Amino acid sequence: MGRPLLLLLILVLSVLGVLGALGGWAFVMSGAYDVSATKPHWRPVYELLEVAMHRSVQQRGDATAVPEAALRDPQLQEIGASCFRAHCVACHGGPGVPPASFALGLQPVPRSLTDSARSLSPGELMWVTRHGIKMSGMPAWEYRLSEEQLLAVTAFVSERLPRLSVPGYRELTGQAVTACGPVEPAGSDKAQGVRARGELALRQHGCTACHAIPGVTGPDSGVGPSLDGFARRQLIAGRLTNTAVNLERWIRDPQAIDPNTAMPNLGVSERSAREMAQYLHQGRGQP
Ligand code: HEC
Ligand code: HEC
Known part of the structure; x- marks a missing residue:
């Protein structure tokens, strides 16, 4: 009795699935979606990407163990400040400091990180910094910074940056320019094959x-x-x-x-x- 109905349902769903896939393919091949960086994403696409990005970071970032005490170490934060100035400010800007000209042409434009600590936990901040974000222009830093520098820049962004004044930022990054020198990068997890x-x-x-x-x-x-x-x-x-x-x-x-x-x-x-x-x-x- 129920069997023919089930088969019909499967058939209808398969046809709908195939039609959907064909429609999607036709849309892609028509070139209708504007990939230029001078046009923002369509609002629904933007919202979808934002949610997908934040859910993805939440899933992975929470698991990163970040030593809480280390984050409050002012010396580590100072190393983080110099890494921020060397590697992050060009895209994200800092207190009173604009991003570099090329960064303003990126789409999405890199946001100011001053209030990122409100929506991202230290574990999530460190995960994003280590792994980057695909198709956004946010680089992965695990091959460019050491383990200590990754932690330091996390400490700076989560603990210090949110309450830093313009003169405070200037003073901090002015005195700590040499602390973010090149070192053996963190690299990938040694446990991987x-x-x-x-x-x-x-x-x-x-x-x-x-x-x-x-x-x-x-x-x-x-x-x-x-x-x-x-x-x-x-x-x-x-x-x-x-x-x-x-x-x-x-x-x-x-x-x-x-x-x-x-x-x-x-x-x-x-x-x-x-x-x-x-x-x-x-x-x-x-x-
Ligand atoms: C080449 C440009 C570029 C550089 C350099 C860069 N970023 Fe980004 N970053 C981006 C873009 C683009 C995004 C995604 C858009 C956004 O959310 O700001 C992003 C996103 C982020 C986010 C997520 C912000 C949020 O609130 O969702 C964090 C955290 C971040 N970057 C940290 C860093 C740190 C730390 C550095 C330096 C070690 C850095 N970025 C260097 C381009 C850059
Ligand atoms: C800007 C382009 C470029 C990049 C980036 C690049 N290569 Fe090459 N690579 C070349 C060229 C061109 C040759 C041929 C060199 C020659 O014969 O003088 C080559 C040759 C090689 C060869 C020898 C190939 C052969 O047929 O004998 C290897 C191996 C190699 N590259 C590995 C790498 C690795 C690993 C990386 C990343 C660390 C890399 N390359 C990055 C351009 C590049």
Whole structure:
């Protein structure tokens, strides 16, 4: 008795699903949606993206354990202030300081972080800073800041920035300019497998901007040679025997090997170069 009805329902739902998918595809292919950064998202699209972003951050950020006491350490906040000035103010601006000109052309425009601590917990702030936000222009900092600097900038944004005056900000960032020096970046979680770490390191250093790399989603660029099947290659850039050590050397400083190569030095740390080489040499046994 109920069976024909159920089948009919399934049929109707499938037809509706297919029609919906076709409609969506037709909309995408028609080019009707304006991707220019001079037009804001449609309000419903904007709201949807905002909710999706905040739910996503809440799901993940809460789990990040942030030592509460450390956040109130004024010295750590000062390191955070100098990191903020070095890396964040260009996009987000600061008390009395405008964002850089290019940042004003971003869509969505990066908001002032002065009141972000009201809607984001320290764990969520640190998660966003570490991982960035896809398709928004917010970079991931885990390969650019150390673990301590990530915590410091979180301490600054959550505890100090919300009640900082213009002269206070000027004084704080003026005296602490040197504290956010380059260091071994936090990098990815060491508990992840070799594959995941290598893939992340390749993406986080922009290798996919020029190379097609199997298993790594990127723009499919042909500026550099495809790295497909690299484990089986005899030579690196036609110059070096393809050993793990040589590959790490090439990745860290290609111009030391060939001064005229178009491949730039991307400031890859020793650890990240090792993880990338392991990824590219997968399938050839012990690297
Ligand atoms: C290239 C530009 C750029 C830089 C540099 C940048 N951000 Fe962002 N950031 C964005 C954009 C774009 C967004 C998403 C729009 C928004 O919510 O502001 C964002 C969002 C955020 C958010 C979420 C804010 C909220 O209330 O939802 C936090 C937190 C944040 N950034 C922290 C930082 C920190 C800390 C730094 C420096 C280490 C930094 N950002 C550097 C562009 C940038
Ligand atoms: C701006 C573009 C660009 C970026 C970014 C780039 N490369 Fe390259 N890469 C090249 C070019 C061009 C070559 C060819 C160099 C030559 O033969 O002189 C090359 C060569 C290579 C080779 C040797 C390929 C072969 O066929 O022998 C490897 C391996 C490599 N790159 C890895 C990387 C890794 C890993 C990264 C990220 C850290 C990276 N590249 C980032 C442009 C780039």
